[in-house]
Each structure stands twice: as C-alpha cells, then as structure tokens.
Amino acid sequence: MTDNKFHVVSLLLLIALSGCTSKDRSTQTVSDAQKIIFETDIGNDVDDALALDMLYKYMDAGDINLLGIMINKEGIYPPEYTDIMNTWYGYPEIPVGIIHNGADCENDATNYAKCVSLMNKENGEPIFHRSLKDYSTLPEAHILYRELLAKQPDNSVTIISVGFSTNLARLLDTPGDDFSPLTGKELVAKKVKLLCTMAGCFNNPDLYEYNIVKDIPAAKKVFAEWPTRVVTSPFEVGIAINYPGASIENDFGWAPAHPMVEAYKCYLEMPYDRPTWDLTSVLYSVEGPSYFNISPAGKIDVTDKGVTTFTADEKGDRYYLMVDSIQAENIKQHFIELISQQPANFK
Template identity: 75%
Template sequence: MIKNKLYLLGLFLLALSSCTSSGKQQKTEVASSAEKIILETDIGNDVDDALALDMLYKYLDAGDIDLLGIMINKEGTYPAEYTDIMNTWYGHPQIPIGIIHDGADCENDATNYAKAVCLIQDENSKPTFKRSLKGGYDQLPEAPALYRKLLAQQPDSSVTIISVGFSTNLSRLLDTPADEYSSLTGKELVAKKVKLLCTMAGCFNNPELYEYNVVKDIPAAKKVFTEWPTTLVTSPFEVGIAINYPATSIENDFQWAPMHPMVEAYKSYQKMPYDRPTWDLTSVLYSVEGPSYFTVSPAGKISVTDKGATEFTPDATGNRYYLTVDAAQAENIKQHFVKLVSKQPAHFTK
C-alpha cells in the first residue's frame, strides 16, 4: 500500500497503518489514518477529471483514503450519472454525489464525454454500464448542502477538499448559514473541519494565460482564493501540461477490462490516439501522497484579477502555495500515474 507522506508543508506528518480491501463490490475498510477526501469536479468538460476520479478509487481500494463525497460543478444530469456509473463500476455505490444548479455555462466548451459514456448501449440496446442511484439525477442534493452534512460529521481539521473544477460550489459553501447540520456558518464550518484545499487552478508563469477553471467563474475564484480560511495549495496550468497521460496506456494497459467507463470516456473525448495533460491528477497526487513529487512555492497570497489571471505574492504570514515541476519530476509523475491508473483492482472480475 502506498505510504501517505502528506507533510502539510512541513507542519505535520500523517502515518498510514496497513489495511486491505477484500470481496467483490465491497465497501472498503478504511484505516483510521486514511485521508478524508472530498472531490470537487467539473467532470464531463475535460477527460483529466475522469482520470483523476479513477485515481481516487485506486487509493480508496488500497485503504489510503476515505472518499467522503463527490461534488459536481458542471450543469446537467450526465455528469452525475457518469459519476454514478464510475462509483458502481468500482464497487463503491454508497459514495454520495452533490450537484449544482445555475452554475457556469460550459456545455458547449468541449465534447461531453460523460454524456457519451452514459449513452453507450450493448447489443441488446440496453445501457452498457450499470447504475446504482434510483430516480432523477437532477434531484440529488446540491453540493453546498451536502458539504455541510459531510463536514459536520468529521473530526476537526481532518478533511482535504480536492477542487479540480470551478470554484462555484466552494464559494457558495462559504456563504451558507447555520442549518440542521451545524450551527456554524459555512466559513466557520470550513475553518473547523477542513485542513487543506488543493485546487487545480491558475497559471503563474504566464500573466496573460487565463486558466479555464478560474475564468468560468471569476467572482467565485476571487472569493475562494481570498477568503478560504485554511491552507490552500494549487497545481497550476503549467504543471499539468508538462505531464501527458499517454494514449498507449489507454490502448494497451486495460486489457483486463473489455469495457471500462474511464477508458471509454477517454476514447470519446478526442480522436485517438492522443496524449492528454494531467492537470487534475496532479492535485489528487499532492493531496494523497504529499509534496515529495513536486517543488512547492514559498508561503504567500494568491489573488485573481478581473480578467481571471492569478497572481502570487510571497508572504511569510500567508497560507497559499503553488506547485511546480522540472522535467525529471514530470517524467517521474507520469510513470507513477500510468502505473496507478492502469492497475487492475484486486476484486475486479470481467
């Protein structure tokens, strides 16, 4: 099992005890020292979200994390349905899903691979992939309410949120009032329960590059980077674009699964073969395995301009950081991604 080396920038060390998962379609036995993770994703826009989600199931099956929930900030029912397919396929249908209404307009930005996978049928014109949830996917709880429910149940300073999409849900969470789950406001609840927010957002080596996750909801990004009350580490555009997941892995490393919802998503997103930057995977890697794969900036502050550029100001009293990689680190991370993502789950049977 992978040793967790999350030194929250030198402030603490968490050691994992050994644990295993066994049995087909089982609920993973989670070690008490496993990282408590919530994923915030615009799944369906870029296929790196599907790869990042796939990584999380591998960590979950190894006992490295407890995946508390998956929050979606892309509009429509297909992102939630695709997430349900992935939860079901990996044997974790119990993982709750939060959705968004009145979010960023992004449906026409790229091929919606979530929709493509949901529409795949077998030779009998029935859905190829199983679902677990009953009823309409648009009736799932909205993400801010589900965040409050999940966070209120966790120990203090124990949750890591991985945000690899827009900041809309996180901004709305900060503005939530007290409710049946907690007497705290959203910002107070986050300060009490969350230890780290790790985002895939921004760009720091090109002031004229306006990164997608930021520009789709600039007011929300401004709010989160300025007001989020805990440590925030971001993996910017220049990191993920330096590490490309190889098409050869998609084509050759998944023979153990004739129909895989992540592989089918990858194949539907662009014409094969193509290599794709691993933006979102880098945030997952940092959150679960720590900073050893990366170079971490000094402490500072991050601001978002009116156009959506991100600016970093060093400040020893700040709690904002960003990641960088050199060529050797990028190659090491790529090889690690391929090994982890293509690994066959122990309980999987065709």
C-alpha cells in the same frame, strides 16, 4: 545560504506542507485513511475521469475515505457518469452533490460523460450499470458539503477541487442550519485542513486558466476568503505531464468495457496524450509533496479578468506546485502504474 542549508530547509518545508504522513500501506487502518471530498467539473476535460480513477485506487489501498463527490458541471450526465464510475469501481455508496445555475460550459468540449452514459449493448441495454435512480433529486453540493463536514472530526478533511469554484464559494456563504449552527466559513475553518485546487497559472500572465475564468467571482472569493491552507496545482504543472494514449490503448485489456477508458476515447480522436492537470492535485493531496517543488508561503489573487498572481508572504497560507523535467517523468510513470491497475472490486 549554502546549497546544503538550502536543501535542508527545502526538506523541512516539504515535510511541513505534506498533506499526509507516509506509512506502510500494510499498517493502514480505517482511522488512518485521509478524509477526502472531490470537487469536479466532470464531463468537460477527461483528466477529471483519470483523477477519479486514482481516488478509487487509493480507496482500494485504504489510503483514503472518499466522503463525497461534488459536481460543478450542470446537467444530468455528469452525475450519471459519476454514478457509473462509483458503481463500476465498487463504491456505489459514495454521496454525489450536484449544481443548479452553475457556469455555462456545456459547449466547451465533447461531453464524455454524456457519451459514456448513452453507450448501449447491441440489445439496447446500457453497457454500464448504475446505482442511482433520479439524478435530478440529488442534493446541491454546497448543502451536501455542510452535511458531510458537520459529521467529521475537526481539522480532518481535505477538499480536492479540480473544477470551478462555484460550489466552494456557495459553501462559504451558507448560514447555519440543521447540520451545524456554524456558517459555511466557520464550518470550513473547523473541519477542513487543506484545500488543494487545480487552478491558475503563474508563469504566463497572458494565460487565463479555464477553471478560474469560468467563474471569476467565485475564484476570487475562494482564494481571498478560504480560511484554511490552500495549495494549487497550476496550468504549467499539468501540461508538463502527459498521460500517454498508448497506455489507454494497450494497458486495459483486462477490462472489456471500462468507463474511464471509454471516456478517454470519446473525448478526442485516438491516439492522443492528455495533460494531467487534475491528477497532480490528487497526487499531492493523497501522497504528499515529495513529487513536487513548492512555492514559498504567500497569497494568491485573482484579477477581474481571471489572471492569477502570487505574492510571497511568510505570513500567508497559499502555495503552488512546480515540477522539473525529472519530476514530471517520475509523476507520469507513477500515474501510468496506478491508473492501469485493476481495481480491487473488478470482476
């Protein structure tokens, strides 16, 4: 194949894989907005908080309708921090789903969700407002998925999963209920158009990626049985693009107290740059494939030890993202520009 033909084929593949149709934001309407559900282990690594910031900015622009936020890190503080974020960015109505008996990850890293939730003013009042009252009464995520999906048009929802696969595996196993007579797998096949994950590693067979190994049976199930197209952003993509700590320190002077910035400062000793694993999945899902290289079609398998393997297969519907150094730099600059913007509802 000549270079010119290769580039034409590559361009056609990128167009075919696009999660969205590029259009002028001034022409966006409510019906144009992509329907997104965000699945996150928020509180473990701070890239989840930056990814959530991006989603609010896309909401501000009218690019997406964030139908719900599903949490796969157990405990009170992840939903409380999510409530703080929803409230601060001006979207307190976004439904939140929680998990019971999830993966054991509480001691894996500094829980920045807890850190921010416990921040108080000198008079003892919380620094950040909340909108919810009792986080323990929030619905379990796999049930909330059913409620939200059942209400959506067919083939219309993108799920962005940047944590463990537990909730997704549980969703697949759900039976019919009052929301829909369909099983979970049938409901997903009918309503979801794309699952975009941050998971796996394909350039180092000795690396056991965190989101996979925390719940290997669930990851195996999702990659094997999920009935729609799956695009994953693997470990090697996010680690090639570091969000600069200098931006956190210098670009947010407009906000005396910012829940994402405070989370970043809680997570590790400043200043530090952090890989943007979860942000890349959000970027692909909302803005499409133009920032990335994409693998051929194939299948992704998860071994019993948590290694991810890719096998090319033209009949497959699993793909993974790749970046070169130029793309990585362009993506980093895009992240800085987007995340350092003032939210539309900031006062």
